[in-house]
Amino acid sequence: MNNHTTARPVVPPGTHRGAGTGEVRLVGGFWGGLQETNARSSLRHCLDWMEKLGWVASFDRVAAGTTAGHRPGWQFSDSEVYKLIEALAWEYARTGDPGTDAMLQDLVRRVAAAQDPDGYLNTCFGHVGRPGRYTDLASGHELYCTGHLLQAAVARVRTVGEDLLVEVARRAADQVCREFGPGGREGLCGHPEIELGLAELGRALGEPRYTEQARLFVERRGRGLLVPPPLQSAAYFQDDQPVREADAWRGHAVRALYLAAGAVDVAVDTGDDDLLDAVRRQWDRSVERRTYLTGGMGSRHQDEGFGDDWELPPDRAYCETCAGVASVMVSWRLHLATGDVRYADLMERTFYNVVATSPRSDGQAFFYANPLQQRVEGADVRPDAENPRAEGGVRAPWFDVSCCPTNVARTLASWHAYAVSVDGDTMTLLQYAAGDVRVALDDGGELVLRVSTAYPADGRVAVEVVAAPARPVTLRLRVPRWADGATLARPGTSPEPVAPGWAEVAVAEGDTLTLDLPTAPRLTWPDPRVDAVRGCVAVERGPLVLCLESVDLPDGVPLDDVRLDVTAPLTAADDGAVAQVVVLALPDPMSGRPPYGPGPSASGTGLRTEVRLVPYHRWAERGPSTMRVFVPVA
Amino acid sequence: MNNHTTARPVVPPGTHRGAGTGEVRLVGGFWGGLQETNARSSLRHCLDWMEKLGWVASFDRVAAGTTAGHRPGWQFSDSEVYKLIEALAWEYARTGDPGTDAMLQDLVRRVAAAQDPDGYLNTCFGHVGRPGRYTDLASGHELYCTGHLLQAAVARVRTVGEDLLVEVARRAADQVCREFGPGGREGLCGHPEIELGLAELGRALGEPRYTEQARLFVERRGRGLLVPPPLQSAAYFQDDQPVREADAWRGHAVRALYLAAGAVDVAVDTGDDDLLDAVRRQWDRSVERRTYLTGGMGSRHQDEGFGDDWELPPDRAYCETCAGVASVMVSWRLHLATGDVRYADLMERTFYNVVATSPRSDGQAFFYANPLQQRVEGADVRPDAENPRAEGGVRAPWFDVSCCPTNVARTLASWHAYAVSVDGDTMTLLQYAAGDVRVALDDGGELVLRVSTAYPADGRVAVEVVAAPARPVTLRLRVPRWADGATLARPGTSPEPVAPGWAEVAVAEGDTLTLDLPTAPRLTWPDPRVDAVRGCVAVERGPLVLCLESVDLPDGVPLDDVRLDVTAPLTAADDGAVAQVVVLALPDPMSGRPPYGPGPSASGTGLRTEVRLVPYHRWAERGPSTMRVFVPVA
Secondary structure, eight states, X not given: OOOOTTOOSOOOSSSEEEOOTTTEEEOSHHHXXXXXXXXXXXHHHHHHHHHHTXXXXXXXXXXXXXXXXXXXXXXXXHHHHHHHHHHHHXXXXXXXXXXXXXXXXXXXXXXXXXXXXXXOOOSSSSSTTSOOTXXXXXXXXXXXXXXXXXXXXXXXXXXXXXXXXXXXXXXXXXXXXXHHSTTSOOOOOSSOOHHHHHHHHHHHHTOHXXXXXXXXXXXXXXXXXXXXXXXXOGXXXXXXXXGGGOSSOOSBHHHHHHHHHHHHHHHHHHTXXXXXXXXXXXHXXXXXXXXXXXXXXOOBTGGGBOOSTTOOOSTTOOOOHXXXXXXXXXXXXXXXXXXXXXXXXXXXXXXXXXXXXXXXXXXXXXXXXXXXXXXXXXXXXXXXXXXXXXXXXXXXXXXXXXXXXXXXXXXXXXXXXXXXXXXXTXXXXXXXXXXEEEEEOTTSSEEEEEEEEOTTTSOEEEEXXXXXXXXXXXXXXXXXXXXXXXXXXXXXXXXXXXXXXXXXXXXXXXXXEEEEOXXXXXXXXXXXXXXXXXXXXXXXXXXXXXXXXXXXXXXXOOGGGOEEOTTSOOEEOTTSOEEEEEXXXXXXXXXXXXXEXXXXXXXXXXXXXXXXXXXXXXXXXXXXXXXXXXXXXX | OOOOTTOOSOOOXXXXXXXXXXXXXXXXXXXXXXXXXXXXXIHHHHHHHHHHTTTTHHHHHHHHTOOSSOOOSOTTHHHHHHHHHHHHHHHHHHHOOHHHHHHHHHHHHHHXXXXXXXXXXXXXXXXXXXXXXXXXXXXXXXXXXXHHHHHHHHHHHHHTOSOHHHHHHHHHHHHHHHHHSTTSOOOOOSSOOHHHHHHHHHHHHTOHHHHHHHHHHHHHTTSSXXXXXXXXXXXXXXXXXXXXXXXXXXXXXXXXXXXXXXXXXXXXXXXXXXXXXXXXXXXXXXXXXXXXXXXXXOOBTGGGBOOSTTOOOSTTOOOOHHHHHHHHHHHHHHHHHHOOHHHXXXXXXXXXXXXXXXXOTTSSOBOSOOOSEEOSOOOOOOTTSOBXXXXXXXXXXXXXXXXHHHHHHHHHHTGGGGSEEEETTEEEEOSOOSEEEEEEOTTSSEEEEEEEEOTTTSOEEEEEEEEOOSSOEEEEEEEOTTOTTOEEEOTTSOOEEOOSEEEEEEEOTTOEEEEEOOOXXXXXXXXXXXXXXXXXXXXEETTEEEEEEGGGSOTTOOGGGOEEOTTSOOEEOTTSOEEEEEEEOOOOOOTTSOSEESSOOOOOOOEEEEEEEEEGGGTTOSSSOOEESSEEBO
């Protein structure tokens, strides 16, 4: 199994590093549970669907030279196979399960058999009966697919070393560099992803040509080299403005975020502070004005895109699961580059309220979009067929555009790598989960911790220093921005207040620390510029956004009629839910009249009752329902 | 010129009829001015663009047998030529201008030359180098185009009688009936329009086969005969549910509304009350829950579609101009079928705030979408090239998808036909405009009125009965629903209050009536279920919705910072604008922080100043601006 304890997805230059996949082991809890479900259920689920739909067989047909005729799936279906391989690679590193490795190796053999002699690898283009190579850079997703192949190879080479997948990826990357490198075709892909794939494979293999090619792709964007499809604008794929000149993310959210992640990689590898500052500036503006309470990004179904500043409609929130994954990728890179706690704060928010929201509790169905309000009960999905996308209301087993399930799978399989960072003799706990941490410090020796917590159900995090070098070492604990009133009991002292940011402690073997994060339910108010939720309030508890779901209302009361009484106390329930007093019942409008009138509408009769708010990430688990995160204030 | 005084677009069976285009003559004023600009400027503008882009030449190429190679425009570009012909037909009937007729006849000759021997007529399908006839019913728009041809022919046959256009349309309709009639292909068009074209041509030519074919098309919808394009649902083109079973409009708004109009035609012609009731029910629900304050319909850019109940975001309101035109078409048909005043009320709202909003004051640029909030200044449009669509901020001279300009043109050219209705010895003034009305009463004799008014700038409407038969005749005046406090001075009496609905007066020659509609500015509040504008209020004046535009704010004050003080009086300005006191200035959020926090935001310092609100239909005439109809309450 894994000889590469410090294997991790992102390894920029610099002293600050994330945890190796072998350095953190989760023991149950929120994320441990999700990892287990992913391992036990989702990985096989993804493979089964891709076999059933013939997406894997597309590789076999290229290998057999039988590509004429119908090819199932979209032009980007190869990428799903690659993301699954990446997930399997991290999962094998996590557990050493031979079945996982066998599943991966079988897939890799079929992928490898489809590679052309010159390294080109794609099942949609470049073979008999298919369009020619690179004939549709704007929409073809060829380089996008290659980027995911390279990310999968990065996972593999860092966890088991050079193998067939790595060889395949190296040849594919070389082909891309020959085709698009200096003196070659001055093109780029409509969907960013190749940039970060090349940059990371360049790091993993010590191949500066890949970094340089990533840099070229980043620099080519925003110069009008892509021809937008009919009725699309250049902003859709971020070709409207050079990356280093843009002030905010715009257009297709996943594209914008993959591009930003690749740009950070390039900036860090080439020492391009101007480019790094551009992405930081874009993060600032976009998080301030284009990001949902859940951390979700993407305000528009149209173009699956970012909206304008302050355009954050809860009902039409797109908040694609993949955009959540991509946002984590960007924030992680920025955190490693800068050490800023804000990036880790946003990661926590996004992990709990976007990434964890997508998979159904059995790991066999997923949300594609993650709206903050569901106006009509979600239609039942078809359990045995593809659904277009799961855009709201009910998770679907598989989609026509099925980018999210495999993206969730690879993120969950590597989640623990984002929980801890190390810099010299300082170790930082970024995310809280019960488990064991055993980190090789840069200056020698190991720091071994046992973390005990029921987080996020409970805010107490106990950290036991099982082993530490004799010299002074530092442990830092992230105090989330929401954690007003947090306390930390340092070794041998009673609890003292700690402010949001970093709580730093010099630790020695045998020490025990207790961090108490306040998880009493709290009201969260929107900035008045977020027009769409004016007059509303949300309820949060720890890192969890809560929501009101129709299945928790008294019979016959529509969700539209509910008002929250903000003067009444919020009562925490043991199961993570929260009870609140609401005022119910609005008058019905006259039928067939416009919903606008000469006076403010009465707020209805004051039937008061207690209702439960439940964690958003678990909504829609009890049958079709309506739901809202922001509830109007009584 | 016009021998057909009573020519009108919609002539259902029954005693209740609209005004003939020769029965009402506008003299200046709001709509008279728009008609003049349309005649003088927009018609030629549309023709010039379609010549420049080669959309008219597509017909020439079919005639010449040179269709191989590139064909400019979308698959539905023929329909723009037909709508322009329809506009020219109504315009020629209105004024008798020979240049208008010559323009029409020249276009008709070129269209006629492209007709196949069997009557088929389309420049995108069915010829050398083009896809075969009816090979893409879901997206091809062939029958949609034909429907517009038939509507143009209806205008022509009723205003000048049988001519080449009518012959072309008859042969095209016959071909459709042969192809899709009983025993033929059981197909239908993805974009409704053929239904109402066939129904009206059937009425105009006394051809029941056309009515029957329209009925078949209406009945075929909602049975899954259309295959949705990738990522589309059947609801997009209303194929999810039979028309008579649906409760609300859904999917693509223009499609839904053209279909509803055709369904009313079929229902009325066949005495199908169940079908009529279905459309009335859909109108009720959709007007109550899916319609903007402006009368605009279509809440989503995605699919250019209706949203769910109460989903009415102002910033992402699509409110396509064509949907406004189509809504007028539906309401007019329902009004003729039922006499209900509510339909005329909605028509007024839509005329002033959607149809009149689209054209720039010079008639040479148009809005495609009509949002109620503009968050960022509209980008400059390209004056000499197609723009994708004019979706917000700046009117564009022409669009890639240019359905709106010609739709506005045909509506303006025939606007006066919707202003009056007649039933036996009762005449009703539905819309108010200065001009002359000379109506042939069904029971013989003429009722001649002179209407004097500066409506909507002023609410006084004076009606002089210039001539009337000696027997008792009745004049009815519509009192709009918003006109709380209206008074009517009947002949020889002082003003008395009249309630919204119909004010009925027995009139005789020489009588003068004065209707006073209150046009003082008023506050209009949204139903609390319209989440997107909670805590906001709009200002209206008579039938006009007003808006706050950034160019009217003090320098440096962002529109987002403005709050309306609803306790301060609204002051009417002479130019139709309204002054109001507002509270300004919000605190800035911390950069890079999520826009959500632990307490309600302070509303900022209370800089108070007067600002002007201007009629919505004239916004964006003073350079790029931001704008909002619903303003947060202080």
